[in-house]
Amino acid sequence: MATFDILVTGGTLPDGTITDIGITGERITAIGNLTGSEAGETIDAAGDLVAPPFVDPHFHMDATLSYGTPRINASGTLLEGIDLWGELREEATVDEMVARALEYCDWAVSLGLLAIRSHVDTTPDHLNTVTAMLEVQERVKPYLDLQLVAFPQDGFLRTPTGRENLIRALDMGVGVVGGIPHFERTMADGATALKELCEIAAERGLLVDIHCDETDDPLSRHIEALAFETQRLGLQGRVAGSHLTSMHSMDNYYVSKLLPLIAEAEISAIPNPLINITLQGRHDSYPKRRGLTRVKEMQAMGIRVGWGQDCVRDPWYSLGTGDMLDVAFMGLHVAQMTSPQEMARCFTMVTEENAKILHLQDYGLAVGNMASLVVLDAGDPIEALRLRPDRLCVISKGKVVSRQARNDARLALPGRPESVRRRHKVPS
Numbered sequence: 001m002a003t004f005d006i007l008v009t010g011g012t013l014p015d016g017t018i019t020d021i022g023i024t025g026e027r028i029t030a031i032g033n034l035t036g037s038e039a040g041e042t043i044d045a046a047g048d049l050v051a052p053p054f055v056d057p058h059f060h061m062d063a064t065l066s067y068g069t070p071r072i073n074a075s076g077t078l079l080e081g082i083d084l085w086g087e088l089r090e091e092a093t094v095d096e097m098v099a100r101a102l103e104y105c106d107w108a109v110s111l112g113l114l115a116i117r118s119h120v121d122t123t124p125d126h127l128n129t130v131t132a133m134l135e136v137q138e139r140v141k142p143y144l145d146l147q148l149v150a151f152p153q154d155g156f157l158r159t160p161t162g163r164e165n166l167i168r169a170l171d172m173g174v175g176v177v178g179g180i181p182h183f184e185r186t187m188a189d190g191a192t193a194l195k196e197l198c199e200i201a202a203e204r205g206l207l208v209d210i211h212c213d214e215t216d217d218p219l220s221r222h223i224e225a226l227a228f229e230t231q232r233l234g235l236q237g238r239v240a241g242s243h244l245t246s247m248h249s250m251d252n253y254y255v256s257k258l259l260p261l262i263a264e265a266e267i268s269a270i271p272n273p274l275i276n277i278t279l280q281g282r283h284d285s286y287p288k289r290r291g292l293t294r295v296k297e298m299q300a301m302g303i304r305v306g307w308g309q310d311c312v313r314d315p316w317y318s319l320g321t322g323d324m325l326d327v328a329f330m331g332l333h334v335a336q337m338t339s340p341q342e343m344a345r346c347f348t349m350v351t352e353e354n355a356k357i358l359h360l361q362d363y364g365l366a367v368g369n370m371a372s373l374v375v376l377d378a379g380d381p382i383e384a385l386r387l388r389p390d391r392l393c394v395i396s397k398g399k400v401v402s403r404q405a406r407n408d409a410r411l412a413l414p415g416r417p418e419s420v421r422r423r424h425k426v427p428s
């Protein structure tokens with residue numbers, strides 16, 4: 001008779017399989033019918049969805065939970081947000097940034113979000129942002145994988161110490177190369193920045209994640225240069241383009257040339273639907289553009305697309321909880337991914353596809369992989385998107401790190417049920 005540290009019984013996996021999961025140490029050691037096994041702790045997941053943990057491929061941990069400091073973003077635009085952040089990063093201490101980030105990581109864990117890629121601003125010469133985020137990375141390591149991107153927010157070439165500070169951040173231990181070509185002074189400077197950034201990544205064997213064309217300007221075509229440099233330097237499969245919002249406004253003929261180039265370079269795309277729908281189209285009257293990149297068209301070309309969170313309670317976005325289901329829910333609506341297959345894909349995008357973008361090792365519900373999973377109060381992935389329900393139990397690296405009691409509403413209606421859970425099955 002098998003013995004496990006933790007046994008999760010009777011859960012429904014995202015593909016509909018109903019099964020038990022046995023955990024020993026920090027690994028999944030058995031999946032199947034484990035009736036009769038003993039365990040230090042048994043978690044009854046009958047009727048509930050058991051999924052691999054959520055993964056966020058795009059976040060700004062150095063700015064999170066700073067909303068209203070030093071002021072609220074009055075225009076609601078990306079550019080005012082960048083100005084506000086420019087003030088805040090000079091005022092905020094390392095301790096303040098660490099405290100805010102740790103609080104956000106608590107929220108993330110409670111929601112089953114156990115891996116986050118965060119861009120870290122490398123603009124200020126003091127690099128307090130980098131010092132703070134490296135400390136957070138170390139402190140959350142036992143339960144949350146925090147991947148850091150060196151991000152020259154005010155420009156790699158546009159600021160005098162942009163290049164130098166990005167390299168200092170990499171030397172300090174930041175592991176991914178970032179950039180913002182549409183914020184450089186000219187299109188030509190944007191292309192030069194991308195060339196140098198990709199060369200730095202190639203020399204150091206690092207991944208690349210560029211804030212690319214986050215604008216409504218249809219002529220912002222830095223993604224083309226990014227695809228070219230990726231190919232030239234043999235970085236296929238190691239580069240991501242975040243946002244790509246200009247693609248929403250591009251000419252269709254040009255896009256028909258562009259998508260095959262992105263596919264050929266194996267660049268992943270990371271739209272951030274909560275933020276893109278909020279920040280883009282601000283210069284439009286009506287019709288007002290959505291500003292989300294061409295998600296379904298890229299997927300049809302075989303390009304990997306993952307939904308990112310980007311911001312929670314910071315100079316760019318006043319709301320947010322850290323829930324990747326909110327992100328996927330918004331993406332589903334804005335990209336009109338409403339068929340059953342497309343909705344299910346939205347769930348995969350915030351779990352398995354994002355894990356691939358981050359190059360996470362040992363991720364997923366399979367024997368031998370890291371024992372990290374989340375039990376949701378929903379019957380399947382589409383219901384999880386609809387309800388964005390409580391996370392009843394979150395396990396990270398073999399340890400239960402969060403629990404939440406099931407919380408059905410209690411009704412007081414004559415002749416009606418006493419409680420309601422809002423679940424709903426399609427009649428078969």
Ligand SMILES: [Zn+2]
Pocket residue numbers: 058059060119211242310
């Ligand atoms: Zn961003």
